[in-house]
Amino acid sequence: MTYLYLAIAASVLGLTAWNLWTEKDWRKQATAAMVAIPLLLRVLLIK
Amino acid sequence: MKRHHATALAVTLLALAAAAAASIRFLDHRKPEPIVRGPGVTEVRMLSEWLPDLAGSPGDTEVYVFRGASPGSSMLVLGGTHPNEPSSFLSAVLLIENALVSAGTLYVIPRANASGFTHNDPQEGAPERYSVALPGGSVRTFRYGSRATNPVHQWPDPDVYVHAASGQTLSGNETRNLNRGYPGRADGTLTERVCLGIANLIRAEKIDISVDLHEASPEYPVINAIVAHERAMPLASQVVLGLEFLDIKIGLEPSPKNLRGLTHRELGDATDTLAVLMETANPSQGRLRGRTDEALVLKGRDPYYVKAQALGRLYVPFDENGHPIEERVGRHLSGISEFAFALSSERPDRPLEFAGVPEYGALLEKGLGAFLKPLP
Numbered sequence: 319m320t321y322l323y324l325a326i327a328a329s330v331l332g333l334t335a336w337n338l339w340t341e342k343d344w345r346k347q348a349t350a351a352m353v354a355i356p357l358l359l360r361v362l363l364i365k
Numbered sequence: 366m367k368r369h370h371a372t373a374l375a376v377t378l379l380a381l382a383a384a385a386a387a388s389i390r391f392l393d394h395r396k397p398e399p400i401v402r403g404p405g406v407t408e409v410r411m412l413s414e415w416l417p418d419l420a421g422s423p424g425d426t427e428v429y430v431f432r433g434a435s436p437g438s439s440m441l442v443l444g445g446t447h448p449n450e451p452s453s454f455l456s457a458v459l460l461i462e463n464a465l466v467s468a469g470t471l472y473v474i475p476r477a478n479a480s481g482f483t484h485n486d487p488q489e490g491a492p493e494r495y496s497v498a499l500p501g502g503s504v505r506t507f508r509y510g511s512r513a514t515n516p517v518h519q520w521p522d523p524d525v526y527v528h529a530a531s532g533q534t535l536s537g538n539e540t541r542n543l544n545r546g547y548p549g550r551a552d553g554t555l556t557e558r559v560c561l562g563i564a565n566l567i568r569a570e571k572i573d574i575s576v577d578l579h580e581a582s583p584e585y586p587v588i589n590a591i592v593a594h595e596r597a598m599p600l601a602s603q604v605v606l607g608l609e610f611l612d613i614k615i616g617l618e619p620s621p622k623n624l625r626g627l628t629h630r631e632l633g634d635a636t637d638t639l640a641v642l643m644e645t646a647n648p649s650q651g652r653l654r655g656r657t658d659e660a661l662v663l664k665g666r667d668p669y670y671v672k673a674q675a676l677g678r679l680y681v682p683f684d685e686n687g688h689p690i691e692e693r694v695g696r697h698l699s700g701i702s703e704f705a706f707a708l709s710s711e712r713p714d715r716p717l718e719f720a721g722v723p724e725y726g727a728l729l730e731k732g733l734g735a736f737l738k739p740l741p
């Protein structure tokens with residue numbers, strides 16, 4: 319179950335990072351950056 | 366580099382910087398607050414000595430041992446089963462820093478659910494910490510934790526928690542409640558393994574009586590009360606009378622046979638110990654409370670509970686004076702002293718005698734800080 323959860327979190331993190339990199343509106347980029355932080359913490363099993 | 370790539374890097378760095386700043390306080394919640402080893406402590410052991418599988422895990426926790434000069438009965442005091450019930454933890458701390466045992470052995474676990482101290486409950490607005498001033502001008506600060514094991518340490522919760530020994534079902538988040546996991550099991554969750562470690566300690570050390578300290582919200586029926594396993598009822602009845610002589614009103618409830626996983630039921634059934642649980646009144650964990658801050662934790666005053674009392678919604682008297690932490694800790698410590706006295710009266714050949722425990726009146730008069738030791 320944990321590995322499945324990590325896979326989902328890593329996938330969403332990857333898509334968020336892709337969105338952050340390709341988006342041209344800085345406000346949406348800022349949103350993506352903030353969304354990516356908790357996802358990163360979860361993938362690293364910190365939170 | 367394209368412009369939008371530069372902004373992507375900039376906002377990422379800003380988000381990381383903000384998260385890093387916030388994480389300092391967040392991660393600080395995982396550092397145990399120091400407890401000063403009092404003159405009566407003879408050993409500090411770890412729970413993993415009774416369940417080696419716990420070694421190095423977030424469930425391992427200190428066990429303070431007070432071995433008297435002469436043999437006698439033994440008592441285990443569990444503080445911090447629910448780390449959002451501060452009088453439980455603080456009573457254990459005051460015992461550790463002040464108690465002197467002359468006969469018998471006293472075991473104190475101040476952070477029974479050590480993992481529960483490393484976070485607090487989302488959306489409760491509870492303070493991260495509370496501080497108590499000492500007469501010398503210094504301050505002792507303690508964490509206000511969660512009712513349950515940290516989900517970082519035990520995840521995921523099932524939809525339905527099934528108590529292993531009985532098949533009783535409860536909501537999924539109760540799987541992280543230490544006081545629903547007894548008697549525990551070796552191949553269970555972290556919470557169940559901590560329960561097993563405590564049960565193993567009781568069996569191995571032949572603990573005569575186990576006192577689990579709790580707090581309850583003022584609208585909860587079991588409050589300012591002792592809950593006792595049927596084998597512990599005669600002793601608990603004596604304690605109720607003893608506390609009456611100290612002008613401390615306390616109820617006595619029999620441990621329900623169909624409410625499984627709790628100390629007063631499972632430790633009484635699974636071991637030879639006399640299992641009891643004590644409750645005091647903590648408005649900072651109630652549903653009807655107003656602003657939830659350090660003052661509410663320590664002073665226990667809340668105008669909404671005064672209104673609720675006037676409407677007859679509470680199970681404990683509640684006026685403008687509230688229920689300060691000194692009163693709550695004083696009730697617990699008086700109860701523990703009375704249990705030791707009653708046990709010694711029943712078994713004069715195996716007494717459990719200790720001194721130095723702060724008395725109820727002295728706590729109310731001098732405050733909690735007068736009995737906490739300054740940090741070295």
